[in-house]
Amino acid sequence: MTLIDALVLGLLAIVLILLVLLLTRRAENLEPQLERLERELRDELSRSGATTRQELTLALSQLQRTVNEQTLASRGAQDQALARLTEALNNRLGERMGELRQTVEQRLMSIQQDNEKKLEQMRATVDEKLHATLEQRLGESFKQVAERLEQVHKGLGEMQGLARDVGSLNRVLVNVKTRGTFGETQLAALLEQVFTPEQYAANVSTLPGSSNRVDFAIRLPGQRGDGAPLWLPIDAKFPREDYERLVDAQEKGEPALAEAAAKAIENRLRSEASSIREKYVSPPHTTDFAILFVPTEGLYAEALRRPGLVQALQQEHKIMLAGPTTLLATLNSLQMGFRTLALEKRSAEVWDVLGAVKTEFGKFGEVLAKTKKKLEEASNTIESAEVRTRAMSKKLRGVEALPETQSQSLLDISGAEADTEGDEA
Numbered sequence: 001m002t003l004i005d006a007l008v009l010g011l012l013a014i015v016l017i018l019l020v021l022l023l024t025r026r027a028e029n030l031e032p033q034l035e036r037l038e039r040e041l042r043d044e045l046s047r048s049g050a051t052t053r054q055e056l057t058l059a060l061s062q063l064q065r066t067v068n069e070q071t072l073a074s075r076g077a078q079d080q081a082l083a084r085l086t087e088a089l090n091n092r093l094g095e096r097m098g099e100l101r102q103t104v105e106q107r108l109m110s111i112q113q114d115n116e117k118k119l120e121q122m123r124a125t126v127d128e129k130l131h132a133t134l135e136q137r138l139g140e141s142f143k144q145v146a147e148r149l150e151q152v153h154k155g156l157g158e159m160q161g162l163a164r165d166v167g168s169l170n171r172v173l174v175n176v177k178t179r180g181t182f183g184e185t186q187l188a189a190l191l192e193q194v195f196t197p198e199q200y201a202a203n204v205s206t207l208p209g210s211s212n213r214v215d216f217a218i219r220l221p222g223q224r225g226d227g228a229p230l231w232l233p234i235d236a237k238f239p240r241e242d243y244e245r246l247v248d249a250q251e252k253g254e255p256a257l258a259e260a261a262a263k264a265i266e267n268r269l270r271s272e273a274s275s276i277r278e279k280y281v282s283p284p285h286t287t288d289f290a291i292l293f294v295p296t297e298g299l300y301a302e303a304l305r306r307p308g309l310v311q312a313l314q315q316e317h318k319i320m321l322a323g324p325t326t327l328l329a330t331l332n333s334l335q336m337g338f339r340t341l342a343l344e345k346r347s348a349e350v351w352d353v354l355g356a357v358k359t360e361f362g363k364f365g366e367v368l369a370k371t372k373k374k375l376e377e378a379s380n381t382i383e384s385a386e387v388r389t390r391a392m393s394k395k396l397r398g399v400e401a402l403p404e405t406q407s408q409s410l411l412d413i414s415g416a417e418a419d420t421e422g423d424e425a
Contacts, residue, residue: 007052014044183236183295184215186324191216191234194331199338206231206286212279218334220287221341232334233280233290234327239268243299265299266306273319281318289318291330297323 018037191200195218204217217231246261273292281290292313294300300323303309313319322330 007048007055011045011048015041183238183293186295187216187234187236187293187327190324190328190331191218194328194335199335204231204233206233206280207282208285210279214276214280214290217280217286218331221338228285230284231286233276233286234293235272235276235280235290236293236295237269237272238295238299239265242268243296243302246302247298262302262306265302266309269294269303269309269313269321270317273313273317273321276319277317289314289320291320291322291327293322293327295324297325299323300326 018041188202198219200216200218202216203213205211205213206217214233215236216234218234220230220232242261242264246258246265249255249257249261269292276290276292280286281288294303300321303321310321313321320330
């Protein structure tokens with residue numbers, strides 16, 4: 001039992017004694033006694049509380065000193081034990097680290113030696129394979145380089161030839177006469193592709209008594225009253241300088257120069273159309289229109305971009321402007337028309353030929369019928385001969401046959417065969 005518990009029990013005992021005394025007193029003296037008892041009890045409680053507090057304070061102080069002393073002692077012991085443990089651990093760790101360092105060094109030396117051996121083997125293997133691969137690759141590379149150099153040499157030769165061809169083409173296009181020849185050559189190639197030589201002609205004088213000759217003219221089907229052919233004039237023109245100025249201006253992004261060059265092309269085409277109309281178009285010797293051929297699609301496209309140019313050439317000068325593709329389509333259309341017209345003109349002859357074939361076919365049927373009859377008669381004759389042969393064989397069945405040579409000699413068959421062969425010869 002602690003000190004506090006003893007004090008509390010003492011106080012309770014005092015209170016019980018006082019209560020018993022109070023209950024035994026008489027009723028008349030109860031109230032003053034109760035007051036006095038209350039005061040005494042209060043005083044006693046105050047004294048007891050003060051005493052208790054002092055004792056508690058002393059006990060707590062003593063307990064704190066004891067705890068502090070024990071704590072200090074325990075801390076010192078723990079520090080000493082920890083120091084000893086730390087020292088022992090350090091010593092043990094040092095020993096183990098030394099052993100581990102020695103083991104690691106030995107293993108590292110062993111691994112290093114093994115690695116050096118393996119690296120040496122790998123180096124030898126790699127050097128051998130690298131040497132073989134390098135020789136193979138170098139051989140292939142030298143072979144490829146030689147092939148490429150040969151191809152480059154051939155390409156250079158082709159480029160030199162192409163450069164010469166381009167130079168020749170440039171000289172052709174620069175020269176006015178040869179430039180015209182370029183357009184005429186392309187026009188001739190298109191005409192040869194579509195028409196037969198009898199359907200067109202070159203350097204044709206379409207106007208009687210005129211020295212002007214159009215590049216080409218198509219001979220249309222039919223003839224005029226005087227027996228002369230009806231021509232469709234085609235002339236080739238190539239305004240190269242104006243077209244080159246237009247292309248250069250477009251590439252440099254100069255709209256003003258491009259418009260000026262395009263206007264020059266338009267004026268040139270109008271002038272050429274007027275000249276073709278005056279020189280080569282002369283109905284009824286020719287059609288009432290002619291074709292102006294430009295030998296490049298680019299030039300034809302630029303002409304189409306000019307507003308109203310193509311319509312003006314057709315309406316004012318009766319000239320049809322055509323590029324290579326357009327002219328080829330036009331020529332194919334004309335060729336189809338020529339074939340249709342030729343079929344229409346020759347249709348009567350075709351029917352006459354078919355009638356004659358029908359007549360001859362009827363005669364051929366009659367001949368076949370007669371031949372069939374003759375063959376049937378011959379077949380009947382052969383059957384009769386076979387019947388007689390079988391009958392004769394039956395009659396001669398009992399007769400002994402002679403040798404072949406004797407029978408031929410007796411019947412003179414060899415002479416008869418010789419006579420037959422002579423007759424056939």
